[in-house]
Amino acid sequence: MTWPEITVKDVSLRITKGTTPTTLGEAFTDQGVRFIKAEALNGDSNLDANGFAFIDEKTHELLRRSILQSEDVLITIAGAKTGKCGFVREEHLPANTNQAVAIVRIDKQKAVPRFVYYLFKRKEMFSFIQSLSAQAAQPNLNLTRLGQIHISLPPSNQQRQITSILSAYDDLIENNRRRMQLLEQAARLLYKEWFVRFRFPGHEHVKIKDAVPEGWQKKKIEDICQTIGGGTPSTSNPAYWDSGDVTWVIPSDVTRNDCLPLIDSEKKITESGIKSSSARMVPPETILMTSRASVGFFALMDKEVCTNQGFINIVPHEAWLRMYLLHNLMYQVEEIRLHAGGATYKEISKGRFRQMAIIVPSKLLSQEFDDIAFRIFQQVRVLKKQQLNLMEARDLLLPRLMNGEIAV
Template sequence: MTLGDVLTLQRGHDLPSQKRSSGSVPIVSSSGISDYHNSAAASGPGVVTGRYGTIGEVFYIEGDYWPLNTTLYVKDFKGNHPKFVYYLLKTIDFHQFNDKSSVPGVNRNHAHQARVSIPHPDTQRQIAAILSAFDDKIELNRQMNRTLEQMARALFKSWFVDFDPVRAKMRGEQPEGMDAETATLFPDEMEEVDGREVPRGWRVGTVGDIAQQTKEQIDPSIQPDARFAHFSIPAFDAENRPTLERGSAIKSNKFLIPEGAVLVSKLNPATPRIWDTDKVADADFKVCSTEFIPLIARQSEFYPLLLTALKDESFSKSLAEQASGTSNSHQRVRPADIITAPMMLPPSDVAVAFGRLTIPILGHMKYNIRESAHLSSIRDTLLPRLLSGEVDVSGWEGIQ
């Protein structure tokens, strides 16, 4: 049947920023939830895709929401399972329904003519449950990583911004939550260095004191069949996972990423993009956009300190002050601004102690990212096979 037999797509609704009021109703643009409002224009559950701007992404919204005019949303599911419809739309190439105007976009009337095959509603429910199980675990990993990162950043702030262990010892107290051996690594007094109060024996340096920029580039197109793990700005913003691409699909020079590198984006530093790179299965090379600066710790024990310092809000604030550009959406910093950004430098034994506590946290985060990538790959392989009936869903009841 046609897609229009399955559902009705409707253009989203205007809502200028000056007319928005603080609330909990998600505002959905062509790139996903972009803001919140105090009233809804559509009832949930909802399925939304881009009409202009970002085309091809599909979003599922549990509750009531406001789809913006850059989107198309499902106004009528016509008795079909909403979550199944979400997965169905993810298999459709909406770029083929370009309305040919001066600003390319999706023509919903053309999209309604797309030919699709759909199963009975009971089977739709089973398919939705199977695929949702993957998405639920991926989202759980994402939430877990947010918690783990908050733990690492809280420890960094306590040790290297607020100097809690030092101040506790100055009061004659044992630093909270710290064993006696680690506590001995911290001094019991502060001193002034370059007009700033720091723990005695510490100094204020720069990122370049503990890290160096790598600059080796490669043209992926000269190895068209090689597999490249591509760390790009869109990939970071979408799922914080690189895309796996053939060299023939990458049209410009990229930085080669050595093992243990941390990527720092030059673009719009007020929105920090710090990427802790990892090994990528099935990739011949790891490369990143030249919008990133790859940094390597000069000594391995400084790697956890480097990563968490780069993710601290004081670092992004420092870079934002150095940014230049014609608009807020296209501001950049120079590599030199990143290398010379100020950084608190403790003795190496304190950095080692910090690493002992944070390396397990960072390792768990990398494991979750790898697991999510694997689950995503399985889900994407299953999706068209489930929708086509190639994979029989009988016997999958009760999947967890």
């Protein structure tokens, strides 16, 4: 089916971009108006909150040109991820953005905004924009060239039907994401209630000695777990990479993940790749903690894996300590980051990490917490797998709907 071809500019009320507050002498704040950076545009309909900064109302008004509106289509126009897109929802507002993000405001009399977003979400569109930006010394796409990009538009009723199908998948994906967040928050709150406020079951009958409940022990990390590093095979030897089937985790696998369970790694290595490097296989449910640059991000996998050198992989001596140890480390992550040194990038060494102090509760209480927290964790893992299946189904359907291969 052939649909009329027009340009992005033909259906836009406005194509503009933002400004970094510091260029106007203004600063970012800890809270306030969302300031959406390129990192928030992960290609999904829900913007990644890890890519948000904040500005105050005064700065927001100074940056009036880039005040976002609901249903704005956002496109990354600078950097390695040029071409990644996002969609502004009412829940994101008030919000602003910077010069690495283009704002495409669609004329709703001419096109359905979310349909245009899905046009940009296609892999072939991302590849096309990447090819345009690669022609420059630094990857970027100017606003004029963005407006000249050709798109094919079906009649508006078909746009709405296609958008309705795809957005149903997006809504299910977002619902799963929120459920995962709530479950993980419940486990964190339980940890805080029991092990920070000391309101654990039976606390009324336990005395406090030296600032900790009687029977709890003060130890070092090295006393309760094994810490294992990782490594990277030589990238110049294809035998270490080609057709590899060994799960090899890198920090970005974890930092880009939206929950504690990690389902798979982006890259794989071969058995010979493991033997040639300092990478070591670690057992299922090992606590994977990033230790370099982005320090203090956590994940667990349900299979044997290995990692690169940007991790400290933590295997408790006692399985019933796993969930307590995981939540303890997450709770004191800022202290972990304070122990990280380095001029070029921050890194916490295994030696320094092992010497950190930790309070170990009684075995009975730790087991009880492990049972509850691991059940919650397993629920999150099921939801994450469902989410990935939904994303795969949507992404298979998207190009066939957008090129008219599937009639609606």
